Amino acid sequence: MNDSATLTTQTPILEMRGFAVASMKNPNVSVARDVNWTVNASEFWVVGAPQHSGKSDFLMTAGGILSPADGEFTFLGETMPIFEESRMTHRLKLGFVFDGGQLLGSLTIAENIALPLRYHSKMTSAEIEARVNELLEVTELVAWANSTPLNVARSWQQRAGLARALALSPEVLLLDSPLTGLDVRHTTWWLSFLGELAKGHRIAAGKPLTLVVTADDLRPWRRRANRVGCLSGGKFLVLGDWSAVESSREPVVQELLRD
Amino acid sequence: MQETETTTLSAPTPRAGLSRFYTDLIGRRVFTFLLALHGVGAFALITFGVLLRKFSIARSVVRPLVAREISRAGVKLLPMFLFASLAMGFLIIGQAAPWVSRVGGENTFLGDIMVIVVVRELGPLLTAFLVLARVGTANVVELGTARAMGEVESLEALGIDPVHYFVVPRVIGMAVGIFSLTVYLILGTLGSGYLWAFIQDVPLQPGDYFNQLAGALTYLDFILLTLKTCAFGCIIAIVTCYHGLAQPLQLDQISRATVRAVGQSVIACVLIDAMFIIIYLTL
Numbered sequence A: 001m002n003d004s005a006t007l008t009t010q011t012p013i014l015e016m017r018g019f020a021v022a023s024m025k026n027p028n029v030s031v032a033r034d035v036n037w038t039v040n041a042s043e044f045w046v047v048g049a050p051q052h053s054g055k056s057d058f059l060m061t062a063g064g065i066l067s068p069a070d071g072e073f074t075f076l077g078e079t080m081p082i083f084e085e086s087r088m089t090h091r092l093k094l095g096f097v098f099d100g101g102q103l104l105g106s107l108t109i110a111e112n113i114a115l116p117l118r119y120h121s122k123m124t125s126a127e128i129e130a131r132v133n134e135l136l137e138v139t140e141l142v143a144w145a146n147s148t149p150l151n152v153a154r155s156w157q158q159r160a161g162l163a164r165a166l167a168l169s170p171e172v173l174l175l176d177s178p179l180t181g182l183d184v185r186h187t188t189w190w191l192s193f194l195g196e197l198a199k200g201h202r203i204a205a206g207k208p209l210t211l212v213v214t215a216d217d218l219r220p221w222r223r224r225a226n227r228v229g230c231l232s233g234g235k236f237l238v239l240g241d242w243s244a245v246e247s248s249r250e251p252v253v254q255e256l257l258r259d
Numbered sequence B: 001m002q003e004t005e006t007t008t009l010s011a012p013t014p015r016a017g018l019s020r021f022y023t024d025l026i027g028r029r030v031f032t033f034l035l036a037l038h039g040v041g042a043f044a045l046i047t048f049g050v051l052l053r054k055f056s057i058a059r060s061v062v063r064p065l066v067a068r069e070i071s072r073a074g075v076k077l078l079p080m081f082l083f084a085s086l087a088m089g090f091l092i093i094g095q096a097a098p099w100v101s102r103v104g105g106e107n108t109f110l111g112d113i114m115v116i117v118v119v120r121e122l123g124p125l126l127t128a129f130l131v132l133a134r135v136g137t138a139n140v141v142e143l144g145t146a147r148a149m150g151e152v153e154s155l156e157a158l159g160i161d162p163v164h165y166f167v168v169p170r171v172i173g174m175a176v177g178i179f180s181l182t183v184y185l186i187l188g189t190l191g192s193g194y195l196w197a198f199i200q201d202v203p204l205q206p207g208d209y210f211n212q213l214a215g216a217l218t219y220l221d222f223i224l225l226t227l228k229t230c231a232f233g234c235i236i237a238i239v240t241c242y243h244g245l246a247q248p249l250q251l252d253q254i255s256r257a258t259v260r261a262v263g264q265s266v267i268a269c270v271l272i273d274a275m276f277i278i279i280y281l282t283l
Helices: A003-009 A055-062 A085-091 A109-120 A125-138 A154-166 A184-199 A242-247 A251-257 B002-009 B014-053 B059-073 B075-102 B110-148 B151-157 B162-199 B206-216 B219-245 B251-282
Strands: A012-022 A030-040 A044-048 A070-075 A094-097 A172-175 A210-215 A227-232 A235-240
Touching: A012 A055, A030 A055, A030 A070, A030 A210, A030 A227, A030 A235, A044 A055, A044 A251, A055 A210, A094 A154, A109 A125, A109 A154, A109 B059, A125 A154, A154 A172, A154 A184, A184 A210, A227 A242, A227 A251, A235 A242, A235 A251, A242 A251, B014 B162, B014 B219, B014 B251, B059 B075, B059 B110, B059 B162, B075 B110, B075 B162, B110 B151, B110 B162, B110 B206, B110 B219, B110 B251, B151 B162, B162 B206, B162 B219, B219 B251
Parallel strands: A044 A210, A044 A227, A094 A172, A172 A210
Antiparallel strands: A012 A030, A012 A070, A227 A235
């Protein structure tokens, strides 16, 4: 490991201590308790969990969209969640991609991608258009630019969600089940593109992004993600690298790796 | 023993049971009303707070949304209001003219009647109800669907306040829309009223009619009309947005939320109207 890599990997991005997550639909139901987890810069985490175990709630809380039920949680040293306008610049260093994209139905794909730029940045219309075109191009969405989400297949909506999250050049990207319901072609594209983002893609000015993805199947992420966690039965297990995952005796880990 | 229990169970008299039933019912209704008032009141405070704090933020995003809402709650409803104004003029003059003629007051009272009925009461209230029916209900369905589809969380993830994006443009658009439509409805009704009077051979010259209207109107009418219509617009927008947005909805709950929003908006508008009557009478 070289010096610069040591420096980047030792910079904590997300830090959770005694962190607890409640279900969004029913706040009385606990998804995870006593989570102690640190995500360092340039790491690529995959958080595995069976379906309906609260992955989305966990990630939305980690992304500061929901308030934690308990515990301490910081993002780049700032206490989360951030709702105040004064700390919004800090908050926007974190991008979030929802399962299925969750685009605004009244806007076109291009308008959805442009929305965070138009709302937060001081860029001119021409600069915004150029940035949106660049994002449409790298996510292969040019043909769908002027379509509304309802007229676009779910797999393309998911990509539009990714393009929208990348619009403001975040340093950290959280992705909720990005491979759910995708065919082989889209799955291959996602794995390849996220790998490039983790190493440094031109869309992020060549800077490596810190990635956290959730998945109900860990197999596609072998050799791609470099850190693994598991969520099961209200507990969050920090497994570490793939050798630790392969040797784990946890039933949930074995289930998520089963062919 | 069993017989005793049966006797005990059937012991309460029908009178006591009925009384208990009604007190429970009234109690439940009062609590539901207070909870709704609390929820809508808090949502209104949040909305006005966001409106003031973020007035100059992201204008390039919010301004087109406001324009769209003004078009939806104003411009696009003009044909319907043209019809409504013709109908109102016909109804009021059709009913009032024969009675006023009996006492020989067609040269004196028709203008006053039009001002009292149309400008002070029916104009603003009818406009509010029509806009509620056409746009308010659509608000609940649109926002309820947006909430159910996760658009609120989506905006929060982008650092965009959902109240700023969804509610503020609707409040401004509906306040401006209802005010403008009320003015059009009043002008149309006053004009169509004279037309119907003319068709009914009421001996009233246009100049006399105009003088009667001008004589009956005071500066207070203009001020209270502006305040009242803007208040109706804000109330309808806030109540309908509250029911669409404030709590997570499943798609099958949207119709019930719409019914609740319409009921509460009507009650709120009537109460506001009553408040303005009191203000008018005391000033």
